Amino acid sequence: MPEISLTIASRLDAVPLLGQLVGFICSSAGLTPVEENEVQVCVVEAVNNSIKHAYKEDPRHKVEVDINWLRTELIFDVWDSGVSADPKWMHSDHFAALDMDPDRLQDIAESGRGLAIIQQVMDSSEYTPGPDRNRFRLIKRLSGV
């Protein structure tokens, strides 16, 4: 199965096209339209994190997404060479970000749901900071195999 590498400049306006390519690959791998969209969102969230937090939106860098399409799973490795995140924080339970009281609107945070979405949708995720590059690996199992 193919291994695909996509690289974009660290600009938020470069992310939509990358997202569409990820969606196309997910569709080709047999994910349902809902799964395809959800995985696309997860990869976009990971790339957005690299641009916003690792690079502080400095557009002079690159974000690379390596996609390894195996028989049983899709593996997305999102690479950046910016400031590393704290792996403990990345691996902590982020589901609480989805807990809210709709009657207390002003208390609902406007951001911070990206990792919760990733943890909810992907079968596993793993953040590995490195001296040169940081890797955020997202894995989605392919059903029906």
Added chain:
Amino acid sequence: MQIGERKVGDKIILEVLESHFGADKALAFKNALGRHLEGGPVSLVLDLAKVDFIDSSGLGALLSVLKRMPKGSELVICGTKEPVSSMFKLTRMDRVFTICKTVDDAVSTLSH
């Protein structure tokens, strides 16, 4: 960020004319809607029928607008396609926003 605008009586219908509503559009969206939030109570319908993709930043922008609306205002979202609806559900934002199927349904839902 392209947003269409029209009025039905005193109700304002805003149509997001972008297929991708993500982090690159979030700030522009909040700025674009700012002028509707500066006066008194306002009744807004936000038509997302042309949006195929929304991420947490797009949802956050919607939430920001909802939180900034003057007291007595109303916001109803409509036209969401399956990928967008599923993100509202996944993030439980479907509990925060009033969501209708069509613009007409949304206009009827607004109380004033």
